[in-house]
Amino acid sequence: MGKRCLAMVLYDGSAAANAKAAGSEPIDAVPLNAIAPRRRRLRLRRPLPAAPVHREAPPCLRAHILPALGLRDAAEVRFIHEKRVTSTDLDPHQNRFRIPTDGALRRLRPLLTLDELDAANLLYDPAAAAAQHQEPEPEPGKKRRKRQGMVHGGLPVRLVDLAAGASGELLLSRWSSSHGTIVKGSGYMDYVRRCSFKENDVVEIWAFKQREFRLLGKTIFHGSALHVLVVKRDDARQHGCRYCCTPAPARCLE
Template structure:
């Protein structure tokens, strides 16, 4: 480059650089017009029609919020589930781990009188596709049940399988058991596994995780009121290829990840306790 009459020029050329740039842009624009003319000639009488934008949608692109313009990313399961838990359980490493829900632990979830962890309705909807009809029926989830109405609004809410009698005596309701499954929970020192049941109650229509030893299991895992817990689920189905059993059937696994202790439960030499009866 050199300077001629106060303007930058290309070496060996007397024309200013800006003039050369403008000539280049002029030639490129002419080429674009010729290209469009040729395309119109080929199309003949075909006229392109662009539909007008619906009312209220004629804003410029930069007016759309970034969160609305970009698709939402799906949640990724904690690393220790595929890297540590699945190999310990001898399940396929590429088994799909499904996000079920995220909830805050409530006082009733820790109450030994309730002896259950309640699942929210949205979480149950995400869990159902993992179950067969027989499994959903075992959990009392196959059909919608009519909600039981109470005679008096002063009657305490039903939160277990027992129905309050007129004289304060407990009258046992229908026993429908539940779907046996394994619940996995991460604690500060290890990963605990407990065999429990998934069931929906007839009266309150609440879907719960319950069973003998539930309260001791939750206490051992260090859950506290208001802890934010992610709930994940997976189940391996039997798969046979030309008569050869490639994958065995597994129980349904529900994983409770306490986000307050998630870092401590990361997969670094963490111990995995076997399923308790």
């Protein structure tokens, strides 16, 4: 069987009309320049890969940050999650820093006691608690009583940044409506403006806390508030801590 050759022919309107009059169907075609150009697809930013559970802590954490906060270098340190800083983390109207839910539930909760989990609203499932307190349907002719919003307290926490040091006392809490775990409180925006991270930076979130230790009725070392270190991923790899070059005096991060 021989090869078939394809030839390009020009569209002739009069020839198509004659072919239609003769009873043959013309080819339904339009000139190429009459076709609307395709729209370019927007390139979507790839999501961050899943962060491993076990990760090496920044070397300056135990060497400089813990001693500067007056904590022992043996304090328990946990990697919580990796995230990209969003505009809402830096928005004064939002006034909070969001911790990814997976990290808060799987890696932050084991660091806290039952009382601390209760204070942070991480002890129970907020959706189940809301269902238990759901009000019954009102009687016919009566209006439903306006539902009061959930009062959010929180667990005392301090944010830590390599450039800004440690914040004042803030609050860690999980919202019952969105189930998001956030750090909020008075002074958050003043502190975050001094931090080294900015929007779209990829940061690692670490948490550490020192437990009180007593021996024979004597306090060997005191407990501490929960601390959450937010460090840019590049800084964590390059040891970009301003206290790494020179010895940090006691409590220099406060």
